[in-house]
Amino acid sequence: MRTEDELRAALRSLESEAPHAAAVLPRQQDNRHGVRRRVVLLAGAAAVTAAAVPVAARLLTDRGSTPAVEQDKLHPFEFVFTVEPYDGYEVSGYAIGPGSGQVVNLRNENASGPRVVVHQRGEVDGAALPAGEPVTIAGRPGRYVEIPVDLPGGPFPGVFWEYAPDSWAGAWDLGTGDQRAASLRAAGAVRFGRGFPMRLPYLTGPLPLGLRPHAGRLEVTRFGNATWHSLVQLTGPDGPDVQLNAVDPRDYESSGEPAITAPVGEPVLLGTLVRVRFETFVVMVGTIGPNGLPGAPIDALTDVARSLTPAPDFGDQDTWFDPRRAFPL
């Protein structure tokens, strides 16, 4: 038998897993003076920020890493770049949302790899970035620096470059190897103009409460039973967030969630989430309101769940839907 003290020691030993502070500090948003640009944290993750606005960005043509053509509006779930596989690394996840940039995570068979974040024009104040070591990424000027953050915590090494006028992207690697080489290699694999929409495993019907697509995440779950994990965040004009979480039934069961005995396609409230199972996956619909209070009413969550039309095969992204069709603007 083990003792409680041994348990405490084991838990304390996990402190060594604590990430670097610079990897988690959020972007500071200063609304006191309207849209005041700041040096933003070039560390993206799932976007959880305020307004649901269509992304006003550039439509990029394929000229290596140099975008060229302007466009007024892209769908909120539409990426403007890809990262070509290299050295065993391939894309393991995406995240997208206003304010957090467009994020692509890479990994190889063994471990997480570099992360690339592309920010829209004007999100990063290039003039405020430190000089660093001049580098060139696909013909565009960049710098290898301790990536600046606007919160305490300290920088860590990475590369960022101005992929178009007043438009910045960053790449870095949190591994223990040569971070300069790793981040430059990742940056060099970025290809603009070969963007893609983040596909979704369902279509929705009309959304209640004025909900609109806001942010999303798609992960490759190599260590789980399933292949994919899809997260979509919707937000309404009054602030409530509604999130749709689509997972493989095996992952659903192994995570200890309550069994869904309702018929296929029939939403059911279990705990605080409305759940609906389809032939090849499960969707959980939940809500987060301001200050952590429940936001959207259960009826609205049920309406969202009931409106879903599932993709034929959750395990095959080729059968998934274009978000521009799933969430027409």
Next chain:
Amino acid sequence: MTFDDFAAERLPALLRFAAVLTGDRGLAEDVLQEVLLRAHQRWAHIGGLDVPEAYVRRMITNEYLSWRRRWARVVPHAEVVPPGGEPDHADRHADRDALVADLARLPKRQRAVLVLRYYAGLTDAEIARTLGCSAGTVRGYASRALATLRVDLAPTPIATIEETR
């Protein structure tokens, strides 16, 4: 206290808490970043609380437990054969590694209860408030988790029992 002040002062402890809670550096990073983004947005409310850190720690716990993060990660685990005789330094490390591996295989809510009780030092009543359940439910989670981990409970002081009722 401003959000910047809070982050500067408490971030290291929150990083450690998230790491222990999740047992996964990448997941800890994602969980904490999302929580800090939300905390920043709501700082007018959170900053006015008596103990903002407790609120943020609750946000971290709930984020970890939330349905957003339900993709399973199967941690390879090899059975460790208990060595004979007095354990030496290497044996203790192996035991700890085995215990950490067992922790990783617990259901999330059971793991969270153990982290809050044995790492964060919360009472069962405090854990119940954090998780939004009863103290009895907390004790149930803890009991099952400790049984799974084969942890022998030390005698519980009467005061602690009273506190959790």
